[in-house]
Amino acid sequence: MPKSVISIGPYHPLQEEPELFQLTVEGETVVDIEVSVGYNHRGIEKLSERKTFDQATFVIERICGICSTSHPFAYTQAVEDIIPVEVPERAKYIRTIIAEGERIHSHLLWFGLAGHFLGYNTVYMWMWRLREEILDVMEILSGNRQNYAMFKPGGVRRDIKPDDIPLAIKKIDTIIPTVDRLRKAILDDPVLHARLKGIGILTKEEAIAYCALGPTSRASGVARDVRKDAPYAAYDRVDWNMIVGAKGDVWDKAVVRLLELYESIKIMKHCLLSIPGGEIDLNIKSIPPGEGIGAHEAPRGETFHYVRSDGTNRPARHKVRAPTFMNLPTLKATVPGSSIADAAIILAAIDPCYCCTERMAVRAPGGNKLYGGDELLRLSREKTAAIMKEA
């Protein structure tokens, strides 16, 4: 059967961000996938070298539009690792609350998009309506729906007022019945079962071989979570369970995220109720020369930051490794063999975030020849000239 190539992207209505997937298909079946990154490179690492350690937090917060706290979380931990210092207890709790609130809204957003891709716009509307509630909670706690500007090296910028906590808890409690209803509606739905089960399977061996992270790897049965393996902030002070799937298909990835919602709500509520008093900031004045690493379990997996200081007030080098960077290659294992119709949801199942991933752009020679406008014009004129010569 002849093979043909379907390009999804770099600018495509299926995606919110530019990324190029080239599916090689035989009839309806995808036999190979090529992922090209580099369309969304913004030079954030270089930018953060131009800001002070304190100011760089705001640039890094804008690496990702959805998990805007994951990157500052990992970055501040990396900077604190250089000194090294332990942040105050209250700051640890506030960090945990913000990070878990973000996980809830990020997973809800993914569910909405997944429903949208499958043609279940009811799920999309419900999930995003629910997400508004949790964004309201974040607005109460941090003063903003997104880009919370809470993190700084040595603590947090803003305290959570005791008066705000009951209101936030009340709002969180109101979303639990809705999440329950959604869980039942999703887990019972025969159409979703038929669409999601057994497609895009990432086996445990493959997940380990591809170094998959976060819900993508946990759905395949790899019990790995930075919050459990190397507890930081207040994660070791809360009793919570790591959700691990078994099969690694799209259904398991969805279930892992769905059940993680409950764990995040549990952690958030526990931290809000048992938040200790005291200082929230160490007021770090200077960063000594050295290097540090920081990791945080973002909604999509482990975010890893490396910061080197040369004793000035700016980072000498800052390296970001986002979870999608590790999860994107797993598409090589999951997409081939599926139909084109399933490819969209398999691509979406890793919850890709391209703006996190794109830390550099490489122009490699070779590959297929792409014709630009000038070359096409030249070809056209040459053909006319050739015909005129013949005539």
Added chain:
Amino acid sequence: MKLPKLRELLEAVKSLAHKPYTSKFPAQPHTPYPGFRGQPKYDQASCLGCLACEEVCPTEAIAHRDLTADGKPHRVMIHYTDTCIFCGSCEAACIADHRGIRLSADWELSFFDRAKESFETIEKDLAVCEVCGAVIACRDHLRWIAEKLGELAFSSPTLYQSRLRELGVVDPDVLEAARSFGRADRMKILCARCRRRTTLTTAAWPEGLPAGQEGGRGPA
């Protein structure tokens, strides 16, 4: 198979009776929760014009212009609402008890003309050097430093004179005493460079020698 569909059907019927979840925003104004981080606003009375906010701003949304050409030297503090990310660093760094610039609940910041409406300004009076006319600092800032230092401020004529003049007090004894020792040149509000110069000279600044040039050592 039938049960979940029934449950969702019930949900659909219930939602008919509900009013829409979305707000009627342009028709009804939106009020954010207390503690919302909106546009930072200067407080004319509290701001000292010290530029700490400009120093810490991560997006360079705060700038200033020192205008000394006209008779009334003043500093214009500018806040660009389109560049601002509402992080609150300026409020946290404000030396005037975090009251000089504060985050407001104002979030409706769209405008038509970027050149005219994208910023807000306040004006602060500047203290300029009485010899060379260079900018020293805002009057309020000098007064604030003098008050913070208390009696230590008397080591710097620039500081204590700023304070005394602000209060409307003229102490002729101090001026006369300084004059009689031949150091009236120090009893002025001076910029750092001119102060260094006058301290190094052993006598009054010679008449006719232009300020702001090297080799200003006067006759003994």
